[in-house]
Amino acid sequence: MNEGEESSTQAGHQEEPGKSEDRSNGDDRPDQKESEGTGNTRKPRKKLPLVILAVAVVAIGIGAFFWWFSTRNQESTDDAYTDGNAIAIAPKVSGYVVSLAINDNVYVHKGDLLLVIDKRDYQARVDEARAQLGLADAQLHAAEVQLDIARVQYPAAYRQAQAETESARADLRQAEKDYAREHGVDLRATTQQNVDAADARAATARANVRQADARLATAALVPDQIRQATVAVEERRESVSQAHAQLAQAELNLGWCEIRAPADGWVTRRNVQLGSYLQAGTTLFSLVTPPVWVVANYKESQLDRMRPGDKVKIDVDAYPSLELHGHVDSVQQGSGSRFSAFPAENATGNFVKIVQRVPVKIVIDSGMPKDHPLPFGLSVEPTVYFK
Structure with missing residues (x-):
């Protein structure tokens, strides 16, 4: 009896370590799963920025390619403005103004009477x-x-x-x-x-x-x-x-007492009033005559493929909804600095190379509203499409 009890007691003691191992193993498995789960989630988090960067680089490259592909045959500049003819109106005889038939910024036709000097x-x-x-x-x-x-x-x-x-x-x-x-x-x-x-x-x-x-x-x-x-x-x-x-x-002097419009256009910069005494040759106002064109100052590096006749799309800063179309009329035979009042003198030893800009005349073909003329000096952005 005693031996049987001792053997059973020993057997029981022998089984308890196994159970304890099983328990210990059972207790360790959830930790292992948590550690394995934690390891699997940390690795994708390290790769995600690289993936985003790669996608961004590819997107930028594709965008740059499409931008280059779509703009390889065109050149644009924002250094451009509208220009045209402005006729200076001045009397050929002196005298007092006895009749004034114009006002500021009005449209007149050729031959219209503008003012009369005392006859x-x-x-x-x-x-x-x-x-x-x-x-x-x-x-x-x-x-x-x-x-x-x-x-x-x-x-x-x-x-x-x-x-x-x-x-x-x-x-x-x-x-x-x-x-x-x-x-x-x-x-x-x-x-x-x-x-x-x-x-x-x-x-x-x-x-x-x-x-x-x-x-x-x-x-x-x-x-x-x-x-x-x-x-x-x-x-x-x-x-x-x-x-x-x-x-x-x-x-002739008697006829010159009547000043008439030499062409169709808009009266601008009027500085004459009724009763004013006029000196012969003094500018009274300017007559802005149509048409209006664009002078664009392109960089010298943009002129390689530009030729007269190339089509141009013109965006006007003052009127974003207005889209004009025209063509290159001519390229000035000299940069803007060459014809300035004080041209640069590069033979003095302090030469610094600066990219020069050359004026290009662009004639407007279509899109100009008849009842909405463009004033001179407006900023525009022309885009030249090469043939």
Whole structure:
């Protein structure tokens, strides 16, 4: 009995360590599962940032590729602005403004009356010039009459002088014959009275010949006298031409008192008021005429493939909903700094290379609203699409 009890007791003691091991094993397994579970969840957490980074790099690469692919045939710049023609309106005559028909920023058509300068002084000058022209015409008519008279009278006077000279010479010859006859006969055959009379007739005949020669010499100047009359006519004609020119200038000045629009456009920068005194040549306002174009300052590295005729899309900062289309008109033959008031001097030893910008003129083809013109100087962003 005692041996049986001891054996059973030993057997029981032997079984208890096994149970304890089983229990210990049973107690350790949940810890192992927790440790295994904890290890499995920590490894993915370490790989997740790498995966996100890889995905981001791939996405950026794909985006960069598509961006390059879509923009490889285009160039854009935000250094661009609108530009156009602005006509400076200035008077050609001085005077007070008596009528002003315009206001700021209004649209006018070619030929519209803009303002009127006081005409009274210029009208008086026109009247004076017309009077001078009438006087010059009268003097010309008188000179032409004198020329006609000279052409008839002077040759007739010359012929008359010739005839008188011949008559005087004939009288002289007859007187000399009488003189010779009276002095050639015996004094008893004649009288002293006849001799004295012959002497007197001879002397008178000689005097008449001298007078006739003098008149003939004067009448011989007929060509010079006609030429002088012709010169007088030419001088009067020049006076008439001068009077015509003075009248034309006076009428021009009178017409310039009315300033009209030289073209269609918008009145801008008006600095004239009713009653103002205007000096000739002083700018009164500017007339902005259509069309409007774009001047884009592209970098020199962007001009390699740019050619006139390339299509352009234009975005206007002031009007985001407005999309304009145009084309490259021309590329300026020189950078902006080259034509500045003080161009850079790179031969002084302090050269620093700077990327230059070249102005490119872009003409707007479509998209411009007729009732909504673009002012000059607006910032735009043109995009040139290469062919």
